[in-house]
Amino acid sequence: MERAERFILGKVGDVMGTMTSFLERGLMDEDFPIRVVQTEETFLFAPHWHEEVEIVYVAESGARIELNHHLCELKKGEILMIKPGEVHSFLPGTGKLLIIVFRMHFLTGTNPCGPDEQSLKSLVSHNTVIPAHQVQKANLALMMKAIAEEESGRQPGYKWSMKARLYDLIVRLIRLEPGQMEDDCPGGACSESKKFAFIEAVCEYLERHYDQPLKLDDIADHTNFNKFYLCKLFKEARGMTVMDYLNQYRIAQAKWELLGGSESILQIAVRNGFNNLNSFNRIFKKYNGCTPSEFRKRSGRTAQ
Structure with a gap:
């Protein structure tokens, strides 16, 4: 192979x-x-x-x-x-x-x-x-x-x-498979399985509660992990911070609503976990290179 x-x-x-x-x-x-x-x-x-x-x-x-x-x-x-x-x-x-x-x-x-x-x-x-x-x-x-x-x-x-x-x-x-297989299990399947289960649990929690005003302390409390260890493990596994993952998921949900809904941008922002329009605009632009209203105009819809 x-x-x-x-x-x-x-x-x-x-x-x-x-x-x-x-x-x-x-x-x-x-x-x-x-x-x-x-x-x-x-x-x-x-x-x-x-x-x-x-x-x-x-x-x-x-x-x-x-x-x-x-x-x-x-x-x-x-x-x-x-x-x-x-x-x-x-x-x-x-x-x-x-x-x-x-x-x-x-x-x-x-x-x-x-x-x-x-x-x-x-x-x-x-x-x-x-x-x-x-x-x-x-x-x-x-x-x-x-x-x-x-x-x-x-x-x-x-x-x-x-x-x-x-x-x-x-x-x-x-x-x-060519070559000799490993005979021991240092940091192997046992720990990897637990690591995947932990990361999966964090992602599921974020994706189910993304519309709520989550803080890192809330996520750490839910997973019963020290927040610094949580951040380190998540970054190693997913290549991004916990809050980056949460914000990107929120923005992904908001983009669908901007394309298909008639609600105001403020309503969409609040429904997707952003407590004010400024933070929504800033984070949306960070990941998409444009503001929500610009995104909506490009899609042929009218910004509100």
Whole structure:
């Protein structure tokens, strides 16, 4: 297998402009750890992230995928494995895909530091591209299609079959990995899993209460974390401060209302957590390069 960096062509900002990524919630059923997505001829999806592993097979044409603000171009027949927590999006020029998403803890169970689990950890610790010839040689596409067929057919026992086939797929992928696997678990799957769970909980709290006058102390109290440690951990994981994430989410919601609503800009500002028009204008301009009224005029609506 080859690291995805081999396919990186440049900054995505040069292609699509600056886009904010948000946590994707409700990705799959709580009681079933696998999700299958089969896309149409063209597929677009905004920047997002989640704690699950994502395996993307390019069934037709090619794919242009943003990975952490860099462009990854894939050819037909290739597979990309996206590690947990990685910000990614699907850009124009992406054809038909077969995507399998699964939760790590389904495979690691109660012993995330065992030798086989460490092999899995090594496999998903980076974004990996598998060339088409290797995909074909190892029958990886056929294995993914078999999982998808079980999901679409939904015959009795299909969930068991999907789990069994996913195990087979992961074993095949692990055996493609070159080199020795780690035998220990210092700062490994155990701590990483807790870190993702913590960051996910913070993001969910922010996105559910963004319309309220939140302060850093409120967020720290809710998560039972020291606010300085909270800020450090969040910045390391998401590349921005907690308040930046909150403000960008507020602005993203406000932009939809500016485009589709008839309310005044002040009403929209207050409904999205800003206590006055000046702070809304200032923060909106920081992330968009224009004021809310200018944004509304550009969209063909009348500023109020």
